[in-house]
Amino acid sequence: MTSPTIQKDIVSACKIEIVKAILKKLNGDYFSLLVDESFDVSRKEQMAIVLRYIDRMGFVMERLIDIVHVQDTSALSLKRAIVNLLAQHSLSLSSVRGKCYYGASNMQGEINGLKILIKQESRLAHSIHCFAHQLQLTFVGVSKKCIEVGKLVVLVPNILNVLGSSFKCMDELRDSQKDKIQETLDMGEITIGRGLN
Structure with missing residues (x-):
């Protein structure tokens, strides 16, 4: 091999x-x-x-x-x-x-x-246009008008790079998300069922 x-x-x-x-x-x-x-x-x-x-x-x-x-x-x-x-x-x-x-x-x-x-x-x-390019053009257009969206477009790849470089970080993120979802379910803020989320 x-x-x-x-x-x-x-x-x-x-x-x-x-x-x-x-x-x-x-x-x-x-x-x-x-x-x-x-x-x-x-x-x-x-x-x-x-x-x-x-x-x-x-x-x-x-x-x-x-x-x-x-x-x-x-x-x-x-x-x-x-x-x-x-x-x-x-x-x-x-x-x-x-x-x-x-x-x-x-x-x-x-x-x-x-x-x-x-x-x-x-x-x-x-x-x-392909879907990815349409999304990219939309983000570019919106980020020129809204500074917060521009910051988000820069921030998301950085977060993904940090998380993607470590399996431990990805596992911790998944566990954290699972806990948050369970917490919101317990509080009744979201409901589960087919097609709801």
């Missing part, structure tokens, strides 16, 4: 099974495509590809299906990488009904960016 080759094989097998499970939950043939480009710690350009779809239960889901290494970040090569990835999973650009891109101008460009290249192939694909 300490062999890097074996570890990579296990990770690859897990990835394949997870993507299969995601695609099995796709309800129908249509989905939205969310694409972002970034680079990893070794400074290699990568493209994260996320599908947004309605699952069989009727819920909107956003699932990362792959992070693709791209050597050339031109819009044409990004499109080629997306088409190849979709083809590997028996999907096509003609099934795309929504699209969202972040990153450089080669993603968003109105003349020859990835946005236009995909629009040419899938006329029914409308521009959308």
